Structure formats: C-alpha cells, structure tokens
Amino acid sequence: xxxxxxxxxxxxxxxxGSATSDxxxxxxxxxxxxxxxxxxxxxxASRWDxxxxxxxxxxxxxxxxxxxxxFSYAAxxxxxxxxxDTHVPFVxxxxxxxxxxxxxxxxxxxxxxxxxQVLEACGTLLTAVVRTTSPAxxxxxxxxxxDPEGFAAMGVVETLVHxxxxxxxxxxxxxxxADLCDRVLTRLFPDAPTGTPRWPTLLWATGRAELPxxxxxxxxxxxxxxxxxxxx
Numbered sequence: 001x002x003x004x005x006x007x008x009x010x011x012x013x014x015x016x017g018s019a020t021s022d023x024x025x026x027x028x029x030x031x032x033x034x035x036x037x038x039x040x041x042x043x044x045a046s047r048w049d050x051x052x053x054x055x056x057x058x059x060x061x062x063x064x065x066x067x068x069x070x071f072s073y074a075a076x077x078x079x080x081x082x083x084x085d086t087h088v089p090f091v092x093x094x095x096x097x098x099x100x101x102x103x104x105x106x107x108x109x110x111x112x113x114x115x116x117q118v119l120e121a122c123g124t125l126l127t128a129v130v131r132t133t134s135p136a137x138x139x140x141x142x143x144x145x146x147d148p149e150g151f152a153a154m155g156v157v158e159t160l161v162h163x164x165x166x167x168x169x170x171x172x173x174x175x176x177x178a179d180l181c182d183r184v185l186t187r188l189f190p191d192a193p194t195g196t197p198r199w200p201t202l203l204w205a206t207g208r209a210e211l212p213x214x215x216x217x218x219x220x221x222x223x224x225x226x227x228x229x230x231x232x
Contacts (some may be wrong), residue, residue, distance in 0.1 A: 003118045004099055012105045014021045019117070022183060023149050023187070024126070024149055024153040024156060024183050024184055024187050025130070025149070025152060026126075026130040026152060028152060028153075028180060029123060029126050029127045029129075029130060029152050029156055029159075030123065030124070030127045032123075032155070032156045032160060032176070032180065033119065033120060033123030033124075033127075033159055034120075034123075035159075035163070035176060036066075036119065036123075036159055036163045037116050037119060037120050038064070039163060039167060039172065039174050040112070040116055040163075040166065040167075040170075043112055043170055043172075044112075045112055046120040047059070047170055048060040048112060050170060050219060051064070051169050052162075052165040052166050052167070052168070052169040053164065053165035053166070053168035053169050053208070054168075054208065055165050055169075055210070056098060057098075057099065059101050059165075059166045059169045060106075060108075061100055062100075062110070062165050062166050062169075063097075063106075063116075064100065064102055064104060064105055064106055064115070064118070065100035065102060065117060065162065066148060066158055066159060066163075067106070067118050067122040067123075068100065068122070068124065069089045069154075069155065069158040069162075070105040070106050070119075070122040070123050070126045070155050070158070070178040071103060071122040071126070072087070072088075072103065072124060072128075073126050073129075073151045073154060073155050074089075074122070074128075074129040074151075075090065076088060076139040076140060076141070076151065077129045077133045077151055078129070079140050079152065082137060082138070082139035082140070083139060083140050084138065084140055084145060085140055086140055087140060091103070091172070092101045097105045103224060104118065104122060106118040106155055114135075123155070123159070125150075126151070126152070126155045128188055129148075130148045130149075130151060133148045134148075135147055135148060135149065138225075139151070141154070141182075141224050142150055143221050143222055143223065143224055144224060144225050144230070144231055145224070145225055146217040146224030146225055147224075147225070147226055148186065148190070150187070150223075150224035150225060150226070151224065153183075153184045153187040153188050153217050153222075153224070154222065154224055156180065157184050157202070157206065157222065160176050160184075160202065161202065161208060162180065164208065165208075174212065175199055178197070178198040178199060179198075181198035181199050181201070181202045182198045184202065185190060185198065185205065187199060188222035188224065189202075189205045189222055190221075190223060190227070190230070192204070193211065193214060195214075196211050196214075204216070204217065205217070205220060206220060207219070207220045
C-alpha cells in the first residue's frame with residue numbers, strides 16, 4: 001500500500017518517526033496537510049465542482065470546509081481562557097443552501113492554487129497553536145472537552161478523511177500511511193477494531209466504508225478528551 005501519493009512526488013513523514021503508541025503531535029498535523037496539498041496540486045480548475053465522494057458538497061466546498069475545520073480548532077485553543085461550553089463566536093455562513101457553514105472561504109478567482117494556499121495556511125495555524133499550547137489546556141468541542149493533542153488528532157482525521165472524499169470525487173488514487181492512521185484511531189476511536197488494516201478502519205470509524213464483520217456506520221463520533229477524562 002502506498003504511503004504517499006506516488007504520482008505526486010515524495011513527501012517527508014512526521015518528524016517524530018513515531019511508533020504506534022506515540023502521541024499525535026503538531027508535526028502530524030503539518031504532515032497530513034502537506035500530504036493533502038501534494039495530492040491535490042495541479043488538479044485542473046474545471047474538475048473542482050465534482051461531488052466529493054459520498055458527500056453532497058463539491059470538491060472545492062469540501063476543501064474549504066477542511067480549511068475551516070483546521071482554523072476553527074486553532075481558534076478554540078487560542079484564547080487565554082478557552083471556552084469550555086461553546087465555540088469561539090465567529091459568524092459562520094453558507095455560500096449556498098446545503099453548502100458547508102464556514103468562517104473560511106477561498107477566493108474562487110485565485111483558482112485551485114489559491115484554495116490550496118488557504119488550506120495550507122489554516123493547517124499551519126493549527127500546527128502552531130498545538131505546538132505552543134500547554135497540554136493542560138482544555139477547550140470545547142461538540143464531542144466534549146479536548147486537549148491540544150485531541151485537537152491535533154481531530155485535525156489529522158478531518159484532513160485524511162476529507163482528502164479521501166475529494167480524491168474519490170476527482171478520481172485520484174490516494175492513501176495515507178498506516179502509522180498515522182493507527183495513532184489517530186488510538187487517540188480518538190477507542191472502540192475501533194484493532195486487528196484490521198488501519199486506513200480502511202479509519203474510513204469505517206468515520207462512516208465511509210464497511211469492514212469485514214463490521215457494517216458501515218450510520219452514525220459515529222470520536223473522543224477528543226484524554227483517555228482518563230472521557231465521558232462515555
């Protein structure tokens with residue numbers, strides 16, 4: 001199984017060279033986003049209005065949504081006293097009915113290169129905030145309070161699974177490395193199967209695929225809090 005997008009050139013892995021028991025880090029966020037930018041680089045502008053996999057959004061909208069996720073996770077950790085019961089009160093809006101509700105949108109006139117710049121910038125924001133925030137900090141997420149590692153893991157999952165959606169919509173072959181998938185599964189999905197291939201298992205855990213003996217999920221969640229603080 002390819003660990004990087006073979007048709008797009010080599011991409012270095014996470015700096016930690018981590019084993020599966022290692023934490024999810026800011027370097028992992030940067031790595032996941034770099035994988036995405038590499039995979040999507042050079043896709044012709046005419047292709048971005050295709051539906052993104054099983055989503056109702058276009059590939060362009062899905063990348064905007066991903067950038068918005070990364071920005072929003074950084075924002076949740078940003079205040080000196082992060083909110084414990086609500087989101088930081090940005091105004092979210094939709095460009096069209098049924099589209100994603102975002103703070104972040106890319107200027108369509110800047111083309112796909114501009115869209116990927118927006119994605120990279122938002123990934124860099126989350127990377128920097130995770131790297132500089134105390135592990136003792138907790139902030140609100142709809143699935144419960146999360147620490148910086150939890151937000152890093154959420155950012156990685158959002159990146160990997162939405163890249164799956166987008167590359168499927170664009171007809172590109174893409175698969176992340178198993179180690180990164182394993183660490184975010186361990187961190188966020190304590191009930192996920194452990195004896196199955198890691199990338200298909202992450203797709204299963206996020207409602208995008210079935211596994212042998214495990215039907216496709218119709219609802220799912222993750223746990224962003226550290227293991228000892230999870231409300232199950």
